[in-house]
Amino acid sequence: MDLSCVHAKSNGFLLRNSFSEIPICWNSRNHTFALEIRRTRKGSLPGYCRYRSVLIRAMGKKNPGNSNSNSSSSGPGNGDHSKAGGDSLKGNNPPPGGNKPGDTSPQKSQCKPLDWREFRALLYIQEQAENEDSVHNQDRTSPGSKSLPLKWAHPISAPENGCLLVATEKLDGVRTFERTVVLLLRSGTRNPQEGPFGVVINRPLHKKMKHMNPTNIELATTFADCSLHFGGPLDASMFLLRAGETTGLPGFEEVIPGVYFGSRNSLDKGSGLVKKGTLRPQDFRFFMGYAGWQLDQLREEIESDYWYVAACSANLISGASQSSSSDGLWEEILQLMGGHYSELSRKPKQDI
Structure with a gap:
């Protein structure tokens, strides 16, 4: 049923x-x-x-x-x-x-x-x-009376595919990761030889792919007007695509429902979906670089309070490119998480 x-x-x-x-x-x-x-x-x-x-x-x-x-x-x-x-x-x-x-x-x-x-x-x-x-010593809210908001985020106890790593105040002054939000594409728990990796989703470079004079024909034509972001310090390029109601996209890995990621090897398949009208160029977002850890390394950083781990609604991820401020999504996620997280979102950066 x-x-x-x-x-x-x-x-x-x-x-x-x-x-x-x-x-x-x-x-x-x-x-x-x-x-x-x-x-x-x-x-x-x-x-x-x-x-x-x-x-x-x-x-x-x-x-x-x-x-x-x-x-x-x-x-x-x-x-x-x-x-x-x-x-x-x-x-x-x-x-x-x-x-x-x-x-x-x-x-x-x-x-x-x-x-x-x-x-x-x-x-x-x-x-x-x-x-x-x-x-507040009031009657408790009856189960089911609270509906799921359009946008939501809440803390979780351990990293999982599609979760967010939200930089804490301990990373203030660390230019690469200061007030960043990292979408974890793989948590690294399934394959012990592969560590966790993801992309920073709140560092737009305010450039389009055509501004980089790409040599790849698909990047120079089909994806010329796609937004470009800083994804992390490690040398590799990736892209996210927003599939909406489209499901089962071969050649791409689903991170959470409606959000997939791919690499240079899957550009041709992505271009093919655009030419068929299945997807639009604006459904793609490209990242220069990515962030990666060894499994123990990420666990230690979380235990040392460098990262908050959170789950969130897909529209926060797919809409991150619309943020004009790098800190905008970071603040929004913390505020949606509520409690002391919301208070931290309003604190000024630490002088280090």
Whole structure:
């Protein structure tokens, strides 16, 4: 079954730590069911029990195209084909009266289901809201009442593909990385011989590819008006492409849904997609250089508070080239992360 609505109720512990960082999937013949996840606490506090529980409820509706089947008559090969309807994972209610059969007007269209990163972000936002309400001795926000904002960012405990490394104040004065935001293209955890690497996404060079007098024919023609950025101190060039709703682009590696990266070897494929009309030249952003670490090196830098690790919405990454200020995206990410991160975004640079 497709997931149409998820309600998560926490009782005062960090909900995000209760879930693995992979898609959460359910398959049941029932229209609704409940899953209880328990997380054991390492220590106990006065007045608190040893563990708390989180209750996840998912609800689905039968696919109209499969109305003749029911849960009691499903046999081998007749799996559950229920389709999400009504409420979406974003917690939005359907319009009054609901959609009429055959009504496909844009204002009544269904919301796109959340991917696992968005689902995790929604849990984090709901948890923060509950904690804030608890501090102010108010009634706690009911689960699902907080929807996922258009732009979001939140801290995570460890690097992952597609996460951000946000420079801390300890890198003030280090010209290469001062107030930078690095998109980690690979976290380096899958292949021990390959360390983490990524590109700085908030250092526009205010130049276009044609200003560099490229010798590559595709760079000189198809991608001549694409923006150019400083990507890092290591010598190699890469590009990001914003795919939007287009999925499954062969020859490119997906970083997060809708954002891919490629290298010089995949320029011809990128040009081909532009000529076919699948993508536009402005969907590409090119980087001179990249940032790379050994796995232990990055871990040590994070533990030494040189980097904050965060997850964010795709539009913050794809829209980074629109920032006129190098510090603009850095400040925006920290403010969206909230709490003490937001306070740090307003601090002046350290004199070193």
